[in-house]
Amino acid sequence: MSPGGDLPWFRRGLRDGIPICMGYFAVSFALGITARGIGMNALQAGLMSMGMVASAGEFAAIVLIQSSAGVIEMITTCIVVNLRYFLMSCSLSQKLSPDLPFYHRFLLPYCITDEIFGLSSAVEGYLNPFYTYGMTIVSVAGWTTGTVLGVLMGNIMPDWAVNALSVSLYGMFLAIIIPPSKKDRFIAGLVLISMASSGLFSLLPVLRDISGGFKVIILTLLIAGAAAFIHPVEEAKAAS
Amino acid sequence: MNPGVYPSLLIMCLTVYCIRMLPFLVFRREITNTWLRSFLYYVPYVTLAVMTFPAIITATNDIRSGIAALIVGLLTAWYKGDLFVVALSCCAAVFVTGLIL
Incomplete structure (x- = not known):
């Protein structure tokens, strides 16, 4: 606790x-x-x-x-x-x-x-x-x-x-994801890639027609899934 | 068949509740699979980053004030980090940009 x-x-x-x-x-x-x-x-x-x-x-x-x-x-x-x-x-x-x-x-x-x-x-x-x-x-x-x-x-x-x-509300999201990015380069990269992909999704044809909710799901599955594969977190960190 | 406004609301509220509740019932123990643990550990960062950008720059009626909010938010989050301060700074950035432009 x-x-x-x-x-x-x-x-x-x-x-x-x-x-x-x-x-x-x-x-x-x-x-x-x-x-x-x-x-x-x-x-x-x-x-x-x-x-x-x-x-x-x-x-x-x-x-x-x-x-x-x-x-x-x-x-x-x-x-x-x-x-x-x-x-x-x-x-x-x-x-x-x-x-x-x-x-x-x-x-x-x-x-x-x-x-x-x-x-x-x-x-x-x-x-x-x-x-x-x-x-x-x-x-x-x-x-x-x-x-x-x-x-x-x-x-x-x-x-x-x-x-x-x-x-x-977006300010709050930044306050949640930026401080850990400062301490952990991998998280920083993850945040950058996520933002860039999200930006691309709202610009590119076809992709920009995907609803906001689905965009979040697709990108989360892809990016967090790949990140977990590339850089599995050690036991101590995952529990925190 | 549409059941009427109040029953509709009840059905939809229960559906949304169940979506949120099921994982808490299913994952009652700590997951041991490293990939899944890592995936769930990374979920908040990816989800929040995706939801923040580019939505923050289009949230206001002028993209310039949205960009100002993004920059101020990134800087205050980096140097200060306090939730309340960052949120208020973003609001202030939009307000001030609105006055100038």
Whole structure:
């Protein structure tokens, strides 16, 4: 278990959740506006955000509701759009202590978003789940409030604020991947190759038509798969 | 057949939850296979890098402010590393660029 008790980790989670909350607020506000556009009410949109906690996944959900999709179509689309969370959960399952009470394996899945996953993986050693729960409470509060306000108030947030807030989530991603790149050249190379490939995917014909969710899955499988082959991590590192 | 908004939401929320939960049930022990362990160790770096670039430069309504956010984000992450500072610096970069341009 990582040093520190549950309560300090929970508090740290609440603090680290603040920038996530801000970024989520801006994104979910836009989501709320979209939901309102297809006739969803604030309760429906709020429940959706609280229950799903997924950006692209919820945009897809709105489209499905708008098109009165059937059950099979809803389930398959949800699986495809949210498949990257499957990979993230696989990865995070290896950060858990073997002694961790079993119920955490039912609570942690709810918390797996791009940002919360990123921060939870960045912890040294085993993950204390209360860190993740702290971040999740703050983030989901922002995510849900943003969605509800988006539905209720529509387009009242000024452009400059939406613009500025919209990059905060990416800033957090950089704060997660750049410091380890400084210490480990292989990680640095991995980050560079990943960014370059992602850039190519958005420029090249055919490849640029692949949806964002699929791009993440394809590139993660290819690049992380190749990296694991070229440079297998030693035991001590993989456990951390 | 479409079951209506609330049942639809329930079905989709449960689907998304199951996608996230299954790996936690399947991988209850530490994986011993070196390749798989290494792969899962590298997943966060690749995933987050792919999601950040080029999305960060197209996130705002002006590509120049997006590029400013990227540069400021890289520099603050490299020299400071604190999550909150990096996130706020990126926001500030976009805001300031918006004022200048």
